[in-house]
Amino acid sequence: MLGMHGSSADLNPLASHRDNCLKLNYLAERQQQLCGLSENVLTAISTGARLSIDECQHQFRNSRWNCSTFSNAGNVFGGVLSVHSRETAFIYAISAAGVAYAVTRACSRGELNECSCDSRVRVRKTKKKWQWGGCSEDIRFGEKFSRDFVDSKETGDSPGGLMNLHNNEAGRRSIRSRMERVCKCHGMSGSCSVRVCWRKLPPFRVLGDALAQAYEGATQVRLSDKRRRHTKSKRLRAVSREIKPPNRTDLVYLEESPDYCERNDTMGILGTKGRVCNRTSPGLDGCRLLCCGRGHNTRMKEVEEKCQCKFVWCCKVQCQTCRVRGEEHTCK
Amino acid sequence: MACTACTGLPPPRLALPLPLPLLLLSLLLRAPPASAANANWMYLGLVGVPPPLQQAAPQGSGEGEGADGLVVEDPELAEARAVCGSLPGLVGAQTNVCMEHPSAIRPIAEGARRGIQECQFQFRHERWNCSTNEREQSVFGYILERGSKETAFIYAVTSAGVAHAITQACSGGELTDCGCDPGRADQRTTPQGWKWGGCSDNLEYGLQFSRKFVDAPERGRHNSVDPKDPLKDPKARKTYAVRARMNLHNNEAGRQVVSSLLRMHCRCHGVSGSCELKTCWRTLPAFSEVGDLLKRKYRQAVQITSPRGRRRMRRKSKNPRSGGSGNQSNRGGRNKWKRSLSKGDLVHIHKSPDYCVTDPARGIAGTSGRACNKTGSGAQSCDLLCCGRGYNTQVVKHVERCHCKFVWCCYVTCKTCETVMDRHTCK
Numbered sequence: 001m002l003g004m005h006g007s008s009a010d011l012n013p014l015a016s017h018r019d020n021c022l023k024l025n026y027l028a029e030r031q032q033q034l035c036g037l038s039e040n041v042l043t044a045i046s047t048g049a050r051l052s053i054d055e056c057q058h059q060f061r062n063s064r065w066n067c068s069t070f071s072n073a074g075n076v077f078g079g080v081l082s083v084h085s086r087e088t089a090f091i092y093a094i095s096a097a098g099v100a101y102a103v104t105r106a107c108s109r110g111e112l113n114e115c116s117c118d119s120r121v122r123v124r125k126t127k128k129k130w131q132w133g134g135c136s137e138d139i140r141f142g143e144k145f146s147r148d149f150v151d152s153k154e155t156g157d158s159p160g161g162l163m164n165l166h167n168n169e170a171g172r173r174s175i176r177s178r179m180e181r182v183c184k185c186h187g188m189s190g191s192c193s194v195r196v197c198w199r200k201l202p203p204f205r206v207l208g209d210a211l212a213q214a215y216e217g218a219t220q221v222r223l224s225d226k227r228r229r230h231t232k233s234k235r236l237r238a239v240s241r242e243i244k245p246p247n248r249t250d251l252v253y254l255e256e257s258p259d260y261c262e263r264n265d266t267m268g269i270l271g272t273k274g275r276v277c278n279r280t281s282p283g284l285d286g287c288r289l290l291c292c293g294r295g296h297n298t299r300m301k302e303v304e305e306k307c308q309c310k311f312v313w314c315c316k317v318q319c320q321t322c323r324v325r326g327e328e329h330t331c332k
Numbered sequence: 333m334a335c336t337a338c339t340g341l342p343p344p345r346l347a348l349p350l351p352l353p354l355l356l357l358s359l360l361l362r363a364p365p366a367s368a369a370n371a372n373w374m375y376l377g378l379v380g381v382p383p384p385l386q387q388a389a390p391q392g393s394g395e396g397e398g399a400d401g402l403v404v405e406d407p408e409l410a411e412a413r414a415v416c417g418s419l420p421g422l423v424g425a426q427t428n429v430c431m432e433h434p435s436a437i438r439p440i441a442e443g444a445r446r447g448i449q450e451c452q453f454q455f456r457h458e459r460w461n462c463s464t465n466e467r468e469q470s471v472f473g474y475i476l477e478r479g480s481k482e483t484a485f486i487y488a489v490t491s492a493g494v495a496h497a498i499t500q501a502c503s504g505g506e507l508t509d510c511g512c513d514p515g516r517a518d519q520r521t522t523p524q525g526w527k528w529g530g531c532s533d534n535l536e537y538g539l540q541f542s543r544k545f546v547d548a549p550e551r552g553r554h555n556s557v558d559p560k561d562p563l564k565d566p567k568a569r570k571t572y573a574v575r576a577r578m579n580l581h582n583n584e585a586g587r588q589v590v591s592s593l594l595r596m597h598c599r600c601h602g603v604s605g606s607c608e609l610k611t612c613w614r615t616l617p618a619f620s621e622v623g624d625l626l627k628r629k630y631r632q633a634v635q636i637t638s639p640r641g642r643r644r645m646r647r648k649s650k651n652p653r654s655g656g657s658g659n660q661s662n663r664g665g666r667n668k669w670k671r672s673l674s675k676g677d678l679v680h681i682h683k684s685p686d687y688c689v690t691d692p693a694r695g696i697a698g699t700s701g702r703a704c705n706k707t708g709s710g711a712q713s714c715d716l717l718c719c720g721r722g723y724n725t726q727v728v729k730h731v732e733r734c735h736c737k738f739v740w741c742c743y744v745t746c747k748t749c750e751t752v753m754d755r756h757t758c759k
Contacts, residue, residue: 063720086722216714216722217706217756244725244754282459282711284720288686 030152034145038113044106045099045149052098055208056091059215062285064260064272064292067091078268084160084254090215092164093171093251096150097207100172104142104201108135115141121199130183134198139179143172159223159254162236166252173249174210178202211251218251219243261292272331279329291331301328371421371469372476373549374490377444378466379420381437421469425548433509433541439501440494440545447493450623451486454630457712459687459719462486463697473695479575479681481633485626487579488586488678491546492622495587499538499616503531510537516614526598529611535594539587546583550576574681578636581679588676589625593617626678633678647673688719699758706756718758728755 021027021035021042035042053076056067065087069076081088107115118138126132150168154161182200187193220243221236236252238245246252258264263271277287277296287296307322415437416422416430430437448471451462460482464471475482502510512531521527597615602608634647673679685691690698704714704723714723734749 213706216718217725218722219725242726244727283716289688289719293686 028153031149034149034152040106040111041103044102044112047106048098048100048102049095050098051102051204052094055098055204056094058205059090059208059212062283062290064284064290065257065269066275068268068270070268079264079266080268082267083258084163085257086215086218086251086253087257089163089167089218089251089253090211092167093174093211093214094208095171096146096168097171097174097211098204099150100139100142100146100175101201101204101207102142103145104137104139104175107141108137115145118199126197129192130195130197132198133196134182134184136199137179137201139176139199139201143176146172156234159234159236162223162234163221163252163254166236166246166248170214170249170251171211174207174214175201177249178206178210214249214251218253219246220256221246221252221254259292261294275331277329277331279327287329287331294332296329296331298327298329301326372471373421373423373426373440373546374444374448374471374486375421375469376419376437376441377446377448377490377493378464378471380445381415381419381441423549425551426545429545429548433507435507436498436501436509436541436545439497439506442501443494443497443542444490445493446497446619447486447490450493450619451489453620454485454489454623454627457710457717459699459711459717460684460696461702465695468695474693475695478685478694479578480684481630481678481680482684484578484582484585484633484678484680485630487582488589488626488629489623490586491542491583492586492590492626493619494546495535495538495542495590496616496619496622497538498541499533499535502534502537510534513614526610526612528613530597530599530613532614533594533616535591535614535616539591542583542587547580550579550583578679578681581673581675585629585676585678586622586626589622589629590617592676593621593625629676629678633680634673635683636673636679636681686719688721702758704756704758706754714756714758721759723756723758726755726757728753 018036021032024032024035027035035045053067053069057069060067065080067077067087070078075081077091081091103112103115106112108117110116115138117135118140120140121136122132124132146168151165154164154168156162156165180200180202181197183195183197185192185195187195220239222239224235224237236246258267258269260269261272263269263273272290272292273294275290277290278285279287279296279298282288284290303324303326304321305324306319309317309319312318409431412431412434415434416427419427419430419437422430430440448462448464452464455462460475462472462482465473470476472486476486477483498507501507503512505511511534513534513536515536516528516532593616595615595617596612598610598612600607600610636647685694685696687696688699690696690700699717699719700721702717704717705712706714706723709715711717730751730753732749732751733746736744736746738744
């Protein structure tokens with residue numbers, strides 16, 4: 001999906017970027033056009049993809065499904081995406097957010113011709129004793145680009161497409177509300193008589209945490225069959241009336257997740273056999289839940305660590321290596 | 333060998349006509365054949381003590397009680413029989429205790445109730461929330477059979493509950509056989525210059541009573557030579573013996589906790605509060621303190637094995653709680669292993685199930701539908717409670733009275749306020 005391969009190794013550096021983009025046959029037509037806009041667009045997109053994959057793996061490092069990726073699969077995540085599950089919802093959201101994030105960052109760095117800093121922020125009025133200034137990062141452009149690029153593969157005809165569109169948007173929205181304001185004082189000898197502030201993207205980890213939270217509270221939805229008076233547009237609704245209807249920042253999914261316990265090659269599920277688990281944790285990383293009741297093996301493991309480090313004038317640090325014995329538990 | 337009480341009248345709650353689906357459900361829930369036989373005295377804590385039967389004449393309960401020869405019954409005995417005859421879940425020895433001390437049965441039921449309530453309070457945030465089943469006389473069903481940490485806690489807290497309630501009943505004058513602690517009633521002055529005075533709680537009596545009553549099922553069955561006992565099979569017998577030893581240990585641990593928390597209160601009686609004259613007495617801790625300490629012991633419960641041919645239990649793992657990191661802690665672990673079990677430790681034989689998914693056959697309710705905390709990292713957080721299944725969000729309208737004003741004279745006008753809150757429940 002979405003050109004998440006992110007590698008430009010197979011591209012010919014001598015050919016124009018436009019030709020290179022046309023070669024990427026996993027991109028949709030619109031995506032190829034966007035890619036061909038300028039040289040750095042592809043770099044920005046692949047940075048975004050990389051960011052989101054890393055973040056996904058960080059957020060799911062303790063879960064049964066640990067966001068494993070496959071280099072040979074048609075899409076990066078294997079068959080997991082074929083189920084419209086909560087995990088799929090998360091992947092779509094974080095990928096859309098990743099693209100918006102990376103493009104926004106590229107804009108403020110001046111790497112893209114189509115955009116730069118957010119000029120609209122500067123004209124806003126401020127109540128207190130500071131002014132807008134500097135380079136505010138233009139998240140609106142990033143969002144727009146991500147909408148244009150990521151959403152171009154989806155159509156709103158099918159429940160699955162609607163779900164993906166919703167989750168893409170939720171991923172992008174997660175950034176906007178978390179923009180940070182950074183200020184700097186420019187007065188005499190650092191005094192704050194003149195204070196200039198600008199808007200900055202949050203660390204991507206913050207977005208990952210927020211989306212992981214949304215993943216936990218994702219809403220199961222179904223396609224509503226009701227036809228409204230004027231529009232025939234299809235909508236997703238929560239499966240039960242009692243459940244709070246999902247808003248635009250909530251993740252939605254259609255199907256229950258598989259349990260990810262056993263290996264399933266067609267689905268691209270690796271299973272939890274051999275995963276390292278925590279014997280004492282009651283949470284998902286604990287052996288009991290992670291190993292799905294199959295039990296765990298324990299072995300003693302010696303790890304070499306640097307220890308008793310000393311600072312020696314000037315300027316190096318001397319360490320000894322210590323061997324530390326520890327237990328390692330792996331799922332059966 | 334099973335409870336003699338059950339053969340008499342059915343307990344009042346069960347006698348209520350249940351609607352058919354409920355009846356079927358209750359039958360289904362009783363699927364494990366063992367559970368019906370394992371009626372438990374703790375059931376008293378759920379249903380309480382039914383009022384004594386009005387017609388004091390023993391009806392049908394005479395056969396098993398050895399009352400054959402009596403023509404004119406002692407009125408006290410008749411009353412005792414009226415109270416004790418209809419109680420659910422008691423074994424023979426416990427019915428005997430009840431017959432001896434008929435007025436103690438209410439404090440016993442109160443103790444069981446206190447124990448169960450405290451258990452539910454202590455575990456209100458955890459995956460296993462000490463849920464009880466009122467239609468089942470074993471109260472906790474499979475959990476009580478399993479021999480896990482939770483089993484240990486239940487035994488300890490109910491046994492502590494009985495000791496606590498009986499002792500309080502003694503001090504309150506509800507029982508005829510006991511009162512305030514007689515050992516601390518003499519008016520002699522102690523070397524420290526104060527006197528025992530007031531009413532010291534007679535915990536010793538409560539402990540003894542709890543030993544006699546709560547331990548009875550374990551002891552009785554342990555020594556049984558009944559040829560019809562299903563435990564003729566030596567293997568089953570051994571398992572049972574180990575389990576009985578575990579239960580006895582945990583019962584005692586519960587009582588130990590109560591006595592370790594016994595407090596001394598003093599008061600000065602001199603002129604304008606000066607301490608010329610000081611009297612002191614012992615008081616029981618609040619039961620919530622007992623619960624807190626038992627919960628701490630639950631977290632550190634020790635898994636034990638009972639090697640063949642040995643009567644003593646011993647720790648199962650060499651280093652019970654150390655993660656085994658580093659040399660030092662390893663050595664500490666070995667020492668811990670050598671250290672024998674202390675009386676106050678809770679012990680268990682089997683590991684706990686994860687309590688995540690509903691399993692009616694084992695009486696596990698699962699955590700689906702439980703309210704959880706979206707943020708935070710405690711046991712109540714959706715993260716831990718929902719076992720990774722995620723949570724649903726509901727919007728709950730909370731209607732309450734607010735902005736109340738007093739209007740002369742004399743009424744209060746209020747507005748109704750609606751607050752909308754998100755409620756999270758596990759999937």
